Amino acid sequence: MFQQWQRRRAERRVKPGDGRELQRFRWWQLPGRALLYLDHTDQSGRPSQYAVDVRHWGGQSSGEVKAQLYRDGRQQATGKMPIAFPVEGGVIEVAMSGFGIKRCHFVSENGTERQLRPDARSPEGRRARLERNHPAASRVIGAVSILVLLVGVGLLIQQIVVPLSAIPPVADRFGNIEPLISLPLWLNITLGIAAAIASTERALRMRYHWLLDAAGN
DSSP states (O other), rough: OOHHHHHHHHHHEEEEEOBBBBOOOOOGGGTTEEEEEEEETTTSSSSEEEEEEEEETTTTHHHHHHOOEEETTTTEEEEESEEEEETEEEEEEEETTTTTEEEEEEEETTTTEEEEEEOOOOOHHHHHHHHHHHHHHHHHHHHHHHHHHHHHHHHHHHHHHHHHHHHHHHHHHOOOOOOOOOOOOHHHHHHHHHHHHHHHHHHHHTTOOTTHHHHHH
């Protein structure tokens, strides 16, 4: 029921598009644009292609980060994220974290999900190509990202628990908790940068976990 409420709320963000033409992905847009496709066939057997275009740094006028839905190269709808674009046979759900796209899936009426295909020239497309061409290296990179974020989660928990243990009622009941690890400032900064890189790498694969990736934000 909660998911249905979330989807209805996301659908209410949808605004009509203006029919503008979809722009090709350009190399200079690498840091700040995501472009993903869905090849879809309607009930009559007519094929069409949907595209979701997201500019990470927002529009030039409003500065809001919006997702734009195109059908066969023409803008059909737009809206702030998280958003759910109704399409024939289901919805396209789009959501973003602080490091990139965390979800861009077609969810059919029967509940099956399919992740949209990234443009080959986009950062997500280049990461997908690495996974196809070098699967072993891709798995190692993914594992390192998870390890870095797990370290970040552990340090975050320590930063929360140690000050809480100094509160008199908590200290009386459980005693003061000493930090297990005390890191120099330079190492804290280094780990913070590494966590940001790891979260970005996972966003390029549209991987997101509420604990791991939220801690990286």
